[in-house]
Amino acid sequence: MTSQTLDTSAPASARRLRVVVAKPGLDGHDRGAKIIARALRDAGMEVIYTGLHQTPEQITETVIQEDADAVGLSILSGAHMTLVPRIVELLAAQGADDVIVTVGGTIPPDDIAELKQLGVAAVFTPGAPLEEIISFIEGAARKPESL
Amino acid sequence: MSDQMTDHTESASGSEALEAWRATFAANPQRDVPFTTLSGVPVAPLYTEADLPSNTDDAIGLPGEYPFTRGVYPSMYRGRLWTMRQFAGFGSAEDTNERFRYLLDHGQTGLSTAFDMPSLMGHDSDSPLSLGEVGREGVAVDTVEDMTTLFQGIDLGEVSVSMTINAPAAIMLAYYVVAAEREGVPPEQLAGTIQADILKEYIAQKEWCFPIDPAMRIMGDMIEWCSQEMPRWHPVSISGYHIREAGSTAAQELAFTLKDGLTYVEQAVERGLDVDDFAPRLSFFFNAQIDFFEEIAKYRAARRIWARELKETFGAKNPKSWLMRFHTQTAGVSLTAQQPLNNIARTAIEALAGVLGGTQSLHTNSYDEALALPTEDAVRVALRTQQIIADETGVASTIDPLGGSYFVEAMTDKIEADAYEYFKKIDELGGMVAAVKANYPQREIADASYELQQEIDSGRRVVVGVNAYTEGAVDETPLLRIDPSIERTQIARLQSVRAGRDSAAVEASLAALKTAASGSANLMPLLLDCTRVHTSEGEIIDALQEVFGKYTESPVF
Structure with a gap:
């Protein structure tokens, strides 16, 4: 495994969210994934970055082992309609369907709608501001508990 | 990030007129924006004669003459325009062959092949790791049969062909040579380029098959073989494109790329090759980002550094060894998913920078590429953009029209100096291979890309349609869809090749x-x-991995 956990100090008020940032598939475009990982870490979350070229099975295993609140999948290879549903399915099969799944990458609008139907919480395309991504994950991960 | 570019104006002749201008300028308000390049280099309000290099003739010179700041050829575009080379590849070998013929019919002058992810990573189409990726981002090539289909009906003795593949480059070159051989074209007649720049894979593009040392050896084998058998072939295209796409600055792109190139030269010389036997066949590939003058300066500085290093450090005698010839591609990362038609303007400006920087060939991105692979219509606009630059604007009528510009010359010097700073740091780490193993360039790039993203997020750097001039509604852009059945068809094709071959011979x-x-x-x-x-490609890679092992990255971010 190429997992890597990074510690930063968290605000005392809230439990630190644990987020897996994952690169499914074969493409090596990791600029976005690394920027997101760093931004989430700077926002006080605990970030586990899987590294490149991960299979759906490897990603699911990391999410379960790390007891993550959310998983961000970064795909720029066009394989999202194969790999994302597979990961959602595997998470459900492991009883981890409460984990928030987000996707980032070059995703055409029609596919976004379809991915959301499958249970993906949000899809971020190129140009999405970091602040929007951070606050989305904060909001989505904390909603059930804080209500 | 970097020091103020130059402040020769301070020490200028002290001409009264300049001083008077300075006072007037200081008394007037300036816009409240950071006056820095995309790479964070501060830009002065005015450049003057004092900003030119002190030894102007030696540093700038003439086109086709050492140190080639003004261009590698004496006649440049007055003699021959750059090669318009659009990168294409998707689906099956038949699909891509059709796109190739379409491009040739529309006036394109060279071919450029994009392979799919499994081919780039050395997996066969039927590997479980290839799931969902076959034919998606490029063409699927598993065996020599696919390579033959890819170039069916195209005269390989006439057209120059570029292939963007790295870790398995030696295998794809072997496929290409055999495919051409079947058509009766011998290796010595084949013209083109294979990317095969393995160091930048570990730095930026991240498509690898083996650990760094054996990967360097395979690449060295290929360069050596090409220097003997394929005199018209460029066996490596030393690439900064991906380094820049990964988020580097212009100076980092230049420094890491040239250092990769110098490392390949060093290796070949260590193998006993004469530098003049292969250096004339080395070529480069750079990005054209949106910061117009910074990019032009980068290409000019690159030519000067390469010429100096080859001549002075490696003692190359053949002037052709000193020439840094390069391909340019406009910046994929500068394209936005929002208001995609704006990308046509971005691409035109970037392409113009490549041309004014003296590129030998050019790929212009299509406006829909932040959303999907380009449609045929979008590709045509991209190609037409180059034709407009070539035939309508007049910029190709005179050589290096920006040569002698105070700003461009000062910026050229600045980028050159920054590159040498990086060379020094890399040498201190024990050379480029050691630096890559220590994650040094990877960390520098990650830091630069994070800084830039923060500037954009904070609104300090404007990206039109993204953090300024935004619109609520999403544009309806027609997109290319890849038929998902290609995966099944390709697997069937591979399996039929397997069934029909002599397995003992394999x-x-x-x-x-x-x-x-x-x-x-x-x-x-x-x-x-x-x-x-x-x-098949996957079988060859698996066999080699038994000997060489695999590569695992420790990511830095």
Whole structure:
């Protein structure tokens, strides 16, 4: 495994969210994934970055082992309609369907709608501001508990 | 990030007029924006004669003359325009062959092949790791049969062909040579380029098959073989494109790329090749980002550094060895998913920078590429953009029209100096291979890309349609859809090749390859043997991994 956990100090008020940032598939475009990982870490979350070229099975295993609140999948290879549903399915099969799944990458609008139907919480395309991504994950991960 | 570019104006002749201007300028309000380049280099309000290099004639010179700041050829575009080379590849070999013929019919002058992810990573289409990726981002090539189909009906003795593949480059070259051989075109007649720049894979593009040292050896084998058998072929395209796309600054792109190139030269010389036997066949590939003058300066500085290093450090005697010839592609990362038609303007400006920087060939991105692979219409607009620059704007009528510009010359000097700073740091780490193993360039790039993203997020750097001039509604852009059945078709095709071949010959070719890999023989002839008996790419890579092992990255962010 190429997992890597990074510690930063968290605000005392809230439990630190644990987020897996994952690169499914074969493409090596990791600029976005690394920027997101760093931004989430700077926002006080605990970030586990899987590294490149991960299979759906490897990603699911990391999410379960790390007891993550959310998983961000970064795909720029066009394989999202194969790999994302597979990961959602595997998470459900492991009883981890409460984990928030987000996707980032070059995703055409029609596919976004379809991915959301499958249970993906949000899809971020190129140009999405970091602040929007951070606050989305904060909001989505904390909603059930804080209500 | 970097020091103020130059402040020669301070020490200028002290001409009264300049002083008076300075006072007037200081008394007037300035816009409240950071006056820095995309790479964070501060830009002065005015450049003057004092900003030119002190030894103008030596530093700038004439086109086609050392140090080639003004261009590698004496006649540049007055003699011949750059090659308009659009990168294409998707789906099956038949699909891409059709796109190739379309591009040639529309006036394109060279071909450029994009391979799919499994081909780039050395997996066969039927590998479980290829799931969902076959034919998606490029063309699927598993065996020599696919390569033959890819170039059907195209005269390989006439057209120059570029192939963007790196870790398995030696295998794809073997496929290409055998495919051409079947059409009666011998290797010595083949013209084109294979990317094969393995160091930048570990730095930026991240498509690898083996650990760094054996990967360097395979690449060295290929360069050596090409220098003997393929005099018209460029066996490596030393690439900054991906380094820049990964988020580097212009100076980092330049420094890491040239240092990669110098490392390949060093390796070939260590193998006993004469530098003048292969250096004339080395070529480069740079990004054209949106910061117009910074990019132009980067290309000019690159030519000067390469010429100096080859002549002074490696003692190359043949002037052709000193020439840094390069391909340019406009910046994929500068394209936005929001208001995609704006990308046509971005691409035109970036392409113009490549042309004014003296590129030998150019790929212009299509406006829909932040959303999907380009449609045929979008590709045509991109190609037409180059034709407008070439035939309507007049910029190709005179050589290096920006030569002598105070700003451009000062910026050229600045980028050159920054590159040498990086060379120094890399040398201190024990050279480029050691620096890459220590994650040094990877960390520098990650830091630069994070800084830039923060500037954009904070609104300090404007990206039109993204953090300024935004619109609520999403544009309706027609997108290219890849037929998902391509995966099944390709797997069936591969399996039929497997069923029809002599499996004992395949086994024997792989056994011989492994034996050679454990020793020090050149692997190219063995890869050609594997190709002729229809051994697949995945089978060759698996066999070599048994000897060389695999690569695992420790990511830095």
